[in-house]
Amino acid sequence: MSAPAKREVVIIGGGPAGLAAAIAASEAGCRDILLIERDRRLGGILNQCIHDGFGLHRFGEALSGPEYAARYIKLVGELDVDVMLNTIVLNLSADRDLLLSREGTMEEIEASAVVLAMGCRERxxxxxxxxxxxxxxxxxxxxxxxxxxxxxxxxxxxxxxxxxxxxxxxxxxxxxxxxxxxxxxxxxxxxxxxxxxxxxxxxxxxxxxxxxxxxxxxxxxxxxxxxxxxxxxxxxxxxxxxxxxxxxxxxxxxxxGLIPENELAREAGVPLDPVTGGPKVDNRCMTGLDGIFSCGNALHVHDLVDWVSEEAARAGRFVAEYVGSRASSKSGRDITVSPGRGIRYVVPETIRWNTLTDGRGTPLCFRVLEPSRNGVAEVLSDGVVIAEEKHGRLHPAEMVRVTLDSKKMRRIAEKGRTTLEVRIR
Ligand SMILES: Cc1cc2nc3c(=O)[nH]c(=O)nc-3n(C[C@H](O)[C@H](O)[C@H](O)COP(=O)(O)OP(=O)(O)OC[C@H]3O[C@@H](n4cnc5c(N)ncnc54)[C@H](O)[C@@H]3O)c2cc1C
CATH class of the missing domain: 3.50.50.60 (FAD/NAD(P)-binding domain)
Structure with missing residues (x-):
């Protein structure tokens, strides 16, 4: 095996999450991005979803899975992103060393940042x-x-x-x-x-x-x-x-049921959430290991691909910021996010106040435990309600998102508050 190649950003998985992360990282200034896909084509599971209904939120159109994927694949082709097809990542270390198998040969790569976007598998x-x-x-x-x-x-x-x-x-x-x-x-x-x-x-x-x-x-x-x-x-x-x-x-x-595909994360020692089956992440989609990010169904199973793309784009922007500045994941003043009454899980699990730089806000994604009507989703900071949203119908099959204003979050952190809880009233 030849000496390991050095790459800035390696994205594992060329489904909608990997594609959106690659595009966002490239648009945010990364010039060395490698997107690795084990299949012979990009697009992930969307390639077999030929029914329509994809992209209603993202594009305001009811696209088929392949049509939705094609828009992202076209953009990736126009940007400075290297794509490796028919290549499987066999191993990942905590230091972001990857072992790949490609056309019968093994290769090693040392990456500054890695994005886990391997999707999920069925039970x-x-x-x-x-x-x-x-x-x-x-x-x-x-x-x-x-x-x-x-x-x-x-x-x-x-x-x-x-x-x-x-x-x-x-x-x-x-x-x-x-x-x-x-x-x-x-x-x-x-x-x-x-x-x-x-x-x-x-x-x-x-x-x-x-x-x-x-x-x-x-x-x-x-x-x-x-x-x-x-x-x-x-x-x-x-x-x-x-x-x-x-x-x-x-x-x-x-x-x-679907289970996040996380053998690589587990081997690398990425802390996983026992409820979602995916890595525990902060508001940047960074896992508990520095420089290893996760998004899409590898992070938690989403209901709509539109939210996969949105989350992955956020991960891509923060990856670019990370490789640009090597901002440590340790801020000393983190906010722990936890599920409260009626909530099965919340992602992210941590908000790092010194990284609240995304003017688009900080989304909290969660699922409820049981169906209900006229529920109110509340976000509490150290017991004080800071956001609430009325929902005519809440259902475990539907992911709920509440986006917190980043400036407000900074003020909360600066006041020394350390917890956020999401619950249903
Ligand atoms: C069978 C199935 C059918 C679905 N049908 C629908 C549907 O009809 N409508 C809907 O809204 N959602 C559907 N979904 C949900 C859908 O998966 C998500 O909306 C979306 O595709 C998730 O994007 P992703 O990029 O996270 O994962 P994926 O689309 O699964 O992409 C992950 C990619 O990572 C690659 N990969 C994994 N491990 C490695 C590795 N070690 N090395 C290299 N590459 C790797 C895979 O080959 C795959 O291309 C379905 C999911 C599944 C599993």
Missing amino acids: ARGALSIPGHRPSGVYTAGAAQNFVNMENIMPGNRVVILGSGDIGLIMARRMTLEGAHVEAVFELLPYSSGLPRNIQQCLVDYGIPLHLSTTVVEIVGMGRLEGVVTAKVDERRRPIPGSENFVQCDTLLLSV
Whole structure:
């Protein structure tokens, strides 16, 4: 292996997060940016999302996934950004040394700053412990999306979907449009885990039933899936004896959650948040390791790609600032952000008052624990309410964002306040 190459900024992952981070870092003055993608093309998971609905916030248009990605890929091509495709980052150290595998050879790079933008992966059957044999016909919804949209292969004809996450809902519609019969979607929780707009447009509009508080308790079939046994669950999510029902099908699609892709972060020793599964970050998207940033679904699973792009652009601007000044992550007067009543998690976990330089404000992104109507999201600083927002509807599937004014935050920090809490009233 030749001597390690030195690069200023290395971005791992060429999906919407990596693309937006590269563009923002370049526009903020970085001249040495390397974007690494393991696939043969840029765009990430958007390449297989051929339905529309992307970019409503960012562009005010309903684009398909590839159309949304194409706008960013074009910009990256026009800027001073080096792109390495078919290249996988195998290892990352706390000192930002990377080991890559590219066309059968290994390479090492020493980077001044690294952006983790590896996206997320789907929870598969192994995470569910459903009894039964291992017949063919059981896929994650994303794998089925790839078969249908990228390879032109139909995974089956008679479909059951377990979990009402957005990818499962989108695939219920997609499989129907491709001529399959979707028997039903079964959801363990008493409410859907997908966006309300997807329930309407992908299930209701196509007459596909959604059974809440119901799960699959057995997979039936040896060579090929023959059916599944479903059961209602009680309030502690345990199957209710006697409520079992056999549903004939040849295909089971799993849409039971996404997990940030963070093996590299874990190996490097980046502190992770046990709730999000992604790194703990500050308001610059910098992790607990100096010079290692994270954004997009590798940081926390987003509901809309528009927010992925926005967050990644902020990370890119702060990466440029970091490599320009090597501003330490230690400020001595940090504000700790924590989830309060009714909140599952908040990102970022820390605000560093000496880095509140972004005139665009400091967004706090969070998800609620349960659906509610007419809730008020409050941000408290050492017990004092400093921001509040009314929401007609709050749902765990929808990410909520409250943007704090950076000047106000500086004043709060200068007063010696050290905590922020987000809660629902
Ligand atoms: C199967 C699936 C379907 C989805 N469908 C929808 C949808 O229909 N609508 C919607 O709004 N959202 C959807 N999402 C959410 C979507 O992932 C996000 O909106 C957005 O794509 C996240 O952007 P990202 O850049 O963080 O991640 P990604 O788009 O996942 O991009 C991450 C990139 O990093 C690369 N990578 C990972 N590890 C490495 C490594 N070690 N070395 C090099 N490259 C690496 C990957 O190949 C990938 O290209 C879906 C997610 C999944 C998993």
